[in-house]
Each structure stands twice: as C-alpha cells, then as structure tokens.
Amino acid sequence: MNHGFVAVGCATPPMHLANCQENARESFELMRKADSAGVKVLVLPELGLTGYTCGDLFYQDTLLQGAIDGLDTVLQATKHLDVVTCIGLPLQHKGKLYNVCAVIQKGRILGLVPKTHLPNYSEFYEKRHFTPAFAGLETVELLGQSVPFGTGITFACKDLPALVLGVELCEDLWAPISPSLHLACAGATVICNQSASNDIIGKEPYRRQLIAMQSAKLLCGYIYTSAGEGESTSDVVFGAHQVVAENGTILHQSRYDQGLHITEIDVARLVYERRRTQLLPTEQASITIPFSLPMTKTALTRYVAAQPFVPQGKEHRNQRCHEILMTASLGLKQRLIHTHAATAVVGLSGGLDSTLAILITALAFQMMGKPMEEIIAVTMPCFGTTNRTKSNAVVLAEQLGATLRTVDISSSVRSHFKDIGHNMDDHSVTFENGQARERTQVLMDVANQTGGIVIGTGDLSELALGWCTYNGDHMSMYAVNTSIPKTLVRHLVDYLAQDKRQTHLALTTVLEDILDTPVSPELLPAVNGEIAQITEDLVGPYELHDFYLYYLLRWGFAPSKILRLAEYALGNVYSRDVMVKWIKVFYRRFFSQQFKRNCLPDGPKVGSVALSPRGDWRMPSDAQSRLWLEEAEAL
The missing domain is CATH 3.40.50.620 (HUPs)
Incomplete structure (x- = not known):
C-alpha cells in the first residue's frame, strides 16, 4: 500500500442457488485466496449468499435466516483476514426486506448498505420483493453486533487516509443521481459495486463505458463485480462481468471468467487529482467507519506505459x-x-x-x-x-x-x-x-x-x-x-x-x-x-x-x-x-x-x-x- 497503490479484487464464485451454506463456503474460500494474494478490498456479487434469482423464495423465512447463518459462517471463517469484503444478502428490517451489501473485515460487520434504486422493468422485478433504501441511518443488531445500517456510509482506512470506500449496488450505478455521487463528495475514493446484471447483446460495452465514465466524473476508483454461473437461466444469463476503473481508465475487465481477478488502484493519484481540480463539492457522510490494514508493499500488475505521452496501438x-x-x-x-x-x-x-x-x-x-x-x-x-x-x-x-x-x-x-x-x-x-x-x-x-x-x-x-x-x-x-x-x-x-x-x-x-x-x-x-x-x-x-x-x-x-x-x-x-x-x-x-x-x-x-x-x-x-x-x- 506504499505510494498509494491498493490491491483490489473482483470475485464471482460459482452460485449454488438458495444454498446459503455452500455459497458461504465459496465466498470465504475466495476471501482467503484474495487475502493471501495481498488483496485489501474485495467485491463479491449482489445477493451472493442466496443468489439474485431466487424470486418468491425471498418471501421465505427459511431463506432469509439461511442468509444470516451463511454470513455468520463467513465471519467465523475469515476472522483473521485483513481483506475488507463486500458480500450481499437479503436482510429483513422492521417488516421490510432490503437488498443489502455487508462490508466485513476480521469477523466484524463494519456496516450494512441497502440498495437505493430497484429496477422494476423488462426482466427485472425487484420491487416485488425488496424495499428501496430509506433516508438516514439506523443501527441494527445482527449476529451479536451493533451495526450501522443505511446509505451515505463511508469506510475509511486509518493507515492510508487516501483509501475511503463507498458502496452502491447494481442499478444504483445506472440511476441519474447515483449514491456514488454523494459518497464521492463525502470523501470516498473507491466505490464498490456488487451487481447482478444479466447479459444481452450490446449491454457489456455500455456497462463498461458507464463504469469508466462514473470513475472519471467522480475522480474515483470503481470496483464492479457481477453474478455469473449458477444463477437461474430460466429467462436470462449472467456473464460474471468484472470491471475495475480508475479516473476514466479501465484497469481490468473480464467476462465469462469466474474466480478472483486482481489489480491495483492508486488512491494517492485520485486524491491528487481531486486536490488539483477541486471539482467535487463537499458533503458529509452519514457516518464514517474506520478500519485498519497492514501497510505492506503492493505488487504491481496494472499496465504502466513505458512512454506515457505516446498512445498504444x-x-x-x-x-x-x-x-x-x-x-x-x-x-x-x-x-x-x-x-x-x-x-x-x-x-x-x-x-x-x-x-x-x-x-x-x-x-x-x-x-x-x-x-x-x-x-x-x-x-x-x-x-x-x-x-x-x-x-x-x-x-x-x-x-x-x-x-x-x-x-x-x-x-x-x-x-x-x-x-x-x-x-x-x-x-x-x-x-x-x-x-x-x-x-x-x-x-x-x-x-x-x-x-x-x-x-x-x-x-x-x-x-x-x-x-x-x-x-x-x-x-x-x-x-x-x-x-x-x-x-x-x-x-x-x-x-x-x-x-x-x-x-x-x-x-x-x-x-x-x-x-x-x-x-x-x-x-x-x-x-x-x-x-x-x-x-x-x-x-x-x-x-x-x-x-x-x-x-x-x-x-x-x-x-x-x-x-x-x-x-x-x-x-x-x-x-x-x-x-x-x-x-x-x-x-x-x-x-x-x-x-x-x-x-x-x-x-x-x-x-x-x-x-x-x-x-x-x-x-x-x-x-x-x-x-x-x-x-x-x-x-
């Protein structure tokens, strides 16, 4: 992490639809693999502990409890890992169901972020099951922990102040006023997006351009991971699209290639660009949750041009x-x-x-x-x-x-x-x-x-x-x-x-x-x-x-x-x-x-x-x- 380079990972594990314990196992094995490879921030797909395509099974208490048990399994199996991980699950709160990203590290739930924009058109019908994110911030008791729950949460690294994480989920990216806009204005330099975006003709390049443009507009890093094999193919297919962008540049992209993919985001470079341009207005986060990471040297794998003034190709x-x-x-x-x-x-x-x-x-x-x-x-x-x-x-x-x-x-x-x-x-x-x-x-x-x-x-x-x-x-x-x-x-x-x-x-x-x-x-x-x-x-x-x-x-x-x-x-x-x-x-x-x-x-x-x-x-x-x-x- 010296010089501001942070190793980040996208990982799409094989999905075992509605089998929460098996999904938990796939998740923590990828977390262990990422941690041993020096990854500091890992993003897993949307609703990864249950699967995105469970449909009306989301009404079942058995599945909802299975997701919580699966999260507990992941926390117990990874309590000694440094990697900060975004993992998805459905969460019931005050009689309503939310599509949630749990940000976890070392057996601790740092925060829970609900999805703000729920797609309800064409092949999507999320409002049938889920409720959009509420305004403000609450605290929930989950697995014996008091956890902040809401939007506008940022996660700040005490050891590398330039590393501040924000979270949005899938459709949030596509919305005209996305949560990441407010998160970046609140200081987030890296946006994590766990997604379940299906594949149809022409969607992949549009999605890639959208991610690149969002990272350019917000002068941020953007980690995007989508669902893949194992999700239901009754009507749609998911291609495990994974993208990492930094200030408009695609650092990594993979598709139809499940597993762990690693690159590095230069958060010091992003902070410099924000300081130089002064483009982002200042907002307050709902809450900033601190976490610690060991200051290890990040091995570089990202492309660095030998002649930066000369375009390649x-x-x-x-x-x-x-x-x-x-x-x-x-x-x-x-x-x-x-x-x-x-x-x-x-x-x-x-x-x-x-x-x-x-x-x-x-x-x-x-x-x-x-x-x-x-x-x-x-x-x-x-x-x-x-x-x-x-x-x-x-x-x-x-x-x-x-x-x-x-x-x-x-x-x-x-x-x-x-x-x-x-x-x-x-x-x-x-x-x-x-x-x-x-x-x-x-x-x-x-x-x-x-x-x-x-x-x-x-x-x-x-x-x-x-x-x-x-x-x-x-x-x-x-x-x-x-x-x-x-x-x-x-x-x-x-x-x-x-x-x-x-x-x-x-x-x-x-x-x-x-x-x-x-x-x-x-x-x-x-x-x-x-x-x-x-x-x-x-x-x-x-x-x-x-x-x-x-x-x-x-x-x-x-x-x-x-x-x-x-x-x-x-x-x-x-x-x-x-x-x-x-x-x-x-x-x-x-x-x-x-x-x-x-x-x-x-x-x-x-x-x-x-x-x-x-x-x-x-x-x-x-x-x-x-x-x-x-x-x-x-x-």
Whole structure:
C-alpha cells in the first residue's frame, strides 16, 4: 500500500442457488485466496449468499435466516483476514426486506448498505420483493453486533487516509443521481459495486463505458463485480462481468471468467487529482467507519506505459497524431491571421524538432490557402553542421515548396567571438550558445525583412530540462512544439511521413532519413563529417526524462514513486542505477532552469502536460529543489 497503490479484487464464485451454506463456503474460500494474494478490498456479487434469482423464495423465512447463518459462517471463517469484503444478502428490517451489501473485515460487520434504486422493468422485478433504501441511518443488531445500517456510509482506512470506500449496488450505478455521487463528495475514493446484471447483446460495452465514465466524473476508483454461473437461466444469463476503473481508465475487465481477478488502484493519484481540480463539492457522510490494514508493499500488475505521452496501438496513435497536428496548425493559423504575417520563418536544421515545426507550418498554410513559398526556411550552417543534416534541410524545404535561404553564420560568429575575446579553441558553453543566439538573430531579422513571424522549434522535453539557449532557440514569436514531448515528436513526423495525403515519395524519403538521424544541437565541430554531439549522451535518454516529467507534472508523484513506476515499465531497458542517475539530473535541471520557462513565447497546448507560465505551470524561478533531490539521492 506504499505510494498509494491498493490491491483490489473482483470475485464471482460459482452460485449454488438458495444454498446459503455452500455459497458461504465459496465466498470465504475466495476471501482467503484474495487475502493471501495481498488483496485489501474485495467485491463479491449482489445477493451472493442466496443468489439474485431466487424470486418468491425471498418471501421465505427459511431463506432469509439461511442468509444470516451463511454470513455468520463467513465471519467465523475469515476472522483473521485483513481483506475488507463486500458480500450481499437479503436482510429483513422492521417488516421490510432490503437488498443489502455487508462490508466485513476480521469477523466484524463494519456496516450494512441497502440498495437505493430497484429496477422494476423488462426482466427485472425487484420491487416485488425488496424495499428501496430509506433516508438516514439506523443501527441494527445482527449476529451479536451493533451495526450501522443505511446509505451515505463511508469506510475509511486509518493507515492510508487516501483509501475511503463507498458502496452502491447494481442499478444504483445506472440511476441519474447515483449514491456514488454523494459518497464521492463525502470523501470516498473507491466505490464498490456488487451487481447482478444479466447479459444481452450490446449491454457489456455500455456497462463498461458507464463504469469508466462514473470513475472519471467522480475522480474515483470503481470496483464492479457481477453474478455469473449458477444463477437461474430460466429467462436470462449472467456473464460474471468484472470491471475495475480508475479516473476514466479501465484497469481490468473480464467476462465469462469466474474466480478472483486482481489489480491495483492508486488512491494517492485520485486524491491528487481531486486536490488539483477541486471539482467535487463537499458533503458529509452519514457516518464514517474506520478500519485498519497492514501497510505492506503492493505488487504491481496494472499496465504502466513505458512512454506515457505516446498512445498504444497504431490506430489510436495515428488518431492522436492527427489531433495534435490539427491543434498546433490551427493555433498557428490564428496567430498568422491575427498578426497579418506575410511569411513564417523557420530555422531548419535537418533535425526532428525543426522538421516538425515546418511541417506544422505547412499544414497551417494549407488551411489558409497561402502559397508555400511564403514559408521562409533558413538553414544556418556553422562549425558543427554535418552534410547529412544540411542536405536533409535543403531537400525538405524544396519538397515542401518553401523558399530556402542559406545563411552561413561561421564568419559572423567568429567576428563576435573576436569582439568578446573568446578563443575559438575553447568549446565551452559560450562557444555553443554564441552560435544558437546568432541563429536566432538571423531568424528575427529575416522575419522583419519579410513581414513575418519566427516559428519556434523547441519541444516540451527540452524546456523541462532547460536544454535550450536563453534568448537563442529558447525565443520565437510562436512556438508550435512547445507542449509536444520529444518521445512524441518522432511519432508525429513518422505519421506525416506515412500519410500519403500529405507527402509524396521524395518527401517521405527525407523524413525517414531525418527520423534516423541522432538528436543533436550540432554546436560542436563535426568529427570526420559526422555528428560529434549526441544530446542524450549529455542530458540522458529522453524516454526516461519524458517518463519523469509526465508523473511529476500530471500526477505530482514523489521521486521514489516515479522511480518505482519507471523500474516497472522500463526495467527491461534501463538498469536501476541508470534510472537513478538521470532522475537526479532531471530534478536538478528542472528546478534550476525554471527562469527560462517563465518567459516562454506563446504556443498551443496539445496535451494534459504543458509548461506555459500563463497556463499549466506557475513556479517561481527561485524555487529550491532540496526536498526532491534529498529523496532522489536516497534512492
């Protein structure tokens, strides 16, 4: 449970209809199995001690007493288990019958929650037997225990305050105003739903979407378990649908597969999102019942993307690439119209970032119906420029139909170094940044000369690390790549390289060669005509930095939790020592380089993570990194 991960389980035992003792046995055996597997919260199906389809047998005192005896059997058999379990039974109270979820742990009934919304249409006729939940809270005596009985109950873990459980039953989820809405507003971070939802054509995807949407709306985890084999098939069939969702994402789904299914909900992540968005109003629970759990380490089985900015699956990735390119090019289009820009000036290096910038510019020009020759592509070779990148820049500009201008800045940089007394053999930061600033000056002046604006090429990953020259490539008049991380830049360029609507053979060929070129600022002299300066050798793998950046900004995770996830997702690629080395570099650079981000030019936000000082990330330039680095150093 450290780092906020809680192992949760869905379990659909074989149903022995109206045989309460046999159902009790199936239930406690699954509870034992779940507990031994480290599960902390387990949800069993609706009316699991009797079966959902007992019909008019629910009128029989024998069945009702059998359910209570079955519950007693479960409590006695599991009195030493930590797992908090939702188990269903019919319960008579004040002459009325309720469809109830009993929340139990260590032989204790923590609370009883009745079903609020009873379906009474089509194949459902629950109001024939059951009464909807009453308002308020009462106490009932059951099996020698005084137990809270009613709706609005939350169950809070004393050892992990972020874990607060709420319960609703089946149809409650489908109601316009569901109990889970009020439970979430009362602090519940995980909603447990025991259900008996039959299977008909089209119902499964609708049910899954409903669960995902509920977890997204309420910023919660949602554990859903439905009835399966053994229920009566006289008129309907139950498929043991089990779903676990977290904030709109399906973590686990199974169907026609009875037994125990386990995944993990990150309750710390949910609490962070609620704190960040402040979307949920505050309500008071009817009562909050405490329980304790041992703070053990939760083994991770849930999916964690190695590249969280990059969608999985080609179709999904292509759809996302199209959306990003449309967003960025629409933003640029509006800026060009608003500024009455005659041209767009792009510094073209032959690298990935400047390639993406000019491709986005070309898309914006297509939208506007502007001639491509009004894109001014400027190549500015200097000491580190290789023939490969220079020729790729030339071919790219030509294939796009842009106006190509080559400005060799070598002599002006030498003159500048002479003016400030810098030795040409001193390849320090002055040597590198002098070239970057000279290039920016050229671009700005060309923009003035042609009545245009300079299009920025720097990406989100570079801005996070401060891997840009202040008042050099750091500056532009509109930065189209500003919220696109490096791991995604490659996929965007590849998408356009393969998009036959946008490219033809010659353009595809040069884009593929650019994709194959090592990432480099080319600010140090080439060696035998080859690139001498590989960015990732200097600042670390962008794959790691983008992973760290995503979980730092999007979820506010601490270094130790980020490293744990990195090991889980990327441990087959990088060793722990390598990850620790670069996470320290990441935090040092992220904090020390904020001054560059606090004066960024405008640029379109395309994803959930961005660093604009006017939008997503407001951080003082003088913020100290000590707390984060101390934790990183301890790793």
